[in-house]
Amino acid sequence: MTGSTPSGDGAKARRKPQERALRRKEALVEAAVTLLGEGGFTAVTHRAVAERAGIPLAATSYYFTSRDELVARAFAVLVERDLRLMRASLTEEAATGSLVELAQAFLRAYASDRGRQLGLWELYLQAGREPALQDIARNWTDGWHDIVRTLLERAGYPCGASEVHFLATLVSGLWLELLVEDRPGALDRAGEMVARGLRAISA
Amino acid sequence: MTGSTPSGDGAKARRKPQERALRRKEALVEAAVTLLGEGGFTAVTHRAVAERAGIPLAATSYYFTSRDELVARAFAVLVERDLRLMRASLTEEAATGSLVELAQAFLRAYASDRGRQLGLWELYLQAGREPALQDIARNWTDGWHDIVRTLLERAGYPCGASEVHFLATLVSGLWLELLVEDRPGALDRAGEMVARGLRAISA
DNA sequence: ACAAAAACGGTACGCTCGTCCCACTTTAGT
DNA sequence: ACTAAAGTGGGACGAGCGTACCGTTTTTGT
DSSP, rough: OOOSSOOOOSSSSOOOOOOOHHHHHHHHHHHHHHHHHOOGGGGOOOHHHHHHOOHHHHHHHHHHHSSSHHHHHHHHHHEEEEEHHHHHHHHHHHHHOOOHHHHHHHHHHHOOOOOHHHHHHHHHHHHOHHHHHHHHHHHHHHHHHHHHHHHHHHOOOOOHHHHHHHHHHHHHHHHHHHHHOOTHHHHHHHHHHHHHHHHHOOO | OOOOOSSOSSSSSSOOOOOOHHHHHHHHHHHHHOOOOOOOOOOOOHHHHHHHHHHHHHHHHOOSSHHHHHHHHHHHHHHHHHHHHHHHHHHHHHOOOOOHHHHHHHHHHHOOHHHHHHHHHHHHHHHOOOOHHHOOOOOOHHHHHHHHHHHHHHTTOOOOHHHHHHHHHHHHHHHHHHHOOTTTTTHHHHHHHHHHHHHHHOO
């Protein structure tokens, strides 16, 4: 490696990073995200990422000091994207029956890309072992709680921290179960559970 | 590999496996379980397992046709052990305030070995990608539901499939969140959530 | 224009991995 | 006792991994 990492804390005259370089870095992250969804954590290798992005192998080491950093970046991007997607589907729909809303918005996010969701959870779990991922994992949870809060208060439910946490965790559990076990009829049962959860906090 | 795998479906005269061999196989699984708890899924390698068990490398290939099989076996054992541990702690305590009971039994299982629990969840998630692990994952869920059911009916709560599923999923979600994010005060909040969940199903 | 910084990319090193090969010893059925 | 199956273990093979090396090209501030 000739040049040092672009992420500069420079002491003296530092030149601004070139535009193409930024695009390439982005492409690498994008490839990492895709691979994570396709084959999970272990599928994100330097070579696989480089090839997928159409970029020479050495570039991955140039833009990211280590594989861990690349994975962490991919995790952060994935979380951000996931939250944005949920926020979007939450802005679109009017507040009618929030039960159906929740279940439906959920179903959509789930069925669309199972691999991506699995990768996300995989990284979330990995955060339990690697402190570097902890913050990102917490951001995910916090963002998810915000969404649930917005959804609740829009539908007129009480939405203190306790209520939000309750429903958010319940739905997360259902989500994961649905994602992993994939049992027939699980979706309907999940809807029932959400309804019960809503009843629980409105009482 | 000279001999074929011990697990015989033999057509003709099959000799019974030797005792020492069985103990060794068990030792290998044991080592795999330990490693899984220590370093997660990726830490379970042939060499690491062999060394940990004090057994030559080639033996791992002799007893298990592939790494996947070894991992699957470790997963199954881990699930069985986890369920047994929970059932045990459930038999010990009398049915007093089931809220506290649940929370406490939970806390104990959690705090005792974080690594093992993380490994368990890691494999559970892996089951979403590898069909070979699906059944084990479902067994875990089913066993966990049984435990919750027993706990509920002992405390006089209604315990239909819906109620059990509701509470079991909620607690699983709390469990995972606690395990991964490890936020201060999360345990107290989790207790509060369980209480709310119990109120929800008793109504 | 010109040097320095940044970007680039081919290649190779060192390592670990899963798995296989094969010669060997032990065990058990006859 | 004999023999085939079961068990044993040292070693090696090929693949894939993260990453470093280092010469080359492009960009940029002066």
